[in-house]
Amino acid sequence: MNIRQKVSLLLILLSIMLALLPLTANRSFSEKPSKLLAEVLGADVSVTVDEVAEFIVREDPDVRLIDLRPADVFIKEAIPGAVNVPYSEFIRSDPDTWISNREVRTIFYSTGNSEADYALVYARGMGYNNCYIMAGGITEWVRTVLDTKFSGGRITARENALFETRRRAGEMYTEYSSLPDSLKAKFLESKKFSAKKLDGGCE
């Protein structure tokens, strides 16, 4: 048997082995468990709702919000600019579809924390180190940003700036949430369309 035949035989055997592996084998965690654990238990994987409010007010292009709640909940109210990827869809599809752009910071949020926590570990386990969660989810967002109130006689410049950011983010949230469903859908579509156009560049 010459070398070509040997290599052919080897390839056939390896192909058989590959065929026996699950189709989604490429979607597996690549980090070491201990390293991943230390990473996801650290405080720097969370961003506060105030930070998110600031991103929204500034319309920061380097941040992408992913809303993991079901579509029917998302359509009722959501943070402006967030993309809805229900948790089940996120897990069952290729994460690359949603978080492939590592240039931007991806922030997950859900109603509370749990689904965002799962998604965070899932994404980071696969090497998407640009993923974070909004601590407390929408519950915390409503409590901190929407229910923010000015109280007391004196306020520092820093507190004033924080209050102003919350107020503006809250207004944007309320305005966006009060749009009819059709307009929200159009708004999201227009965002997608713009992204595609930008990908293409100038002609």
Add this chain to the structure above:
Amino acid sequence: MKFLRQYPFVLIVFLLMVVLVLFRSFGGNNFRYDAARWAESSVKGSNLLTVDQLSAMTGAVLVLNLGDEADLPGQLRPKTVIMRPESITGKENLRLIRKHRGPVILFSDDASTSARVWMILSEMGMRDVYILRDPGAVAE
């Protein structure tokens, strides 16, 4: 096999690949193939246990208390182990979890800690791991 034995080079490379795949699939300290499959119970919510469900469980139950001070009332701790969350992937701790025959329940004051630890253990191939839902209700 006789045919393969005539070509040791092919046999050696093939066996090496098989060993690597088996190690990757069943090695105790690594993540398993097919992340989506191991995360599926979090989609269905079947990885969550209520206090009542835990109370009704018979047989060996291992409760891992991931909190510093939080504690379960006596009737709910057939076998409670306090474990710091960051040390859960340590050899001893993993051995304890793997050796246990029966459900392993994660309990923490901070729901985020339980959820993150659950995902890691699940992706390591541990099926019978659950999160105790609403642990605040237990302490009351």
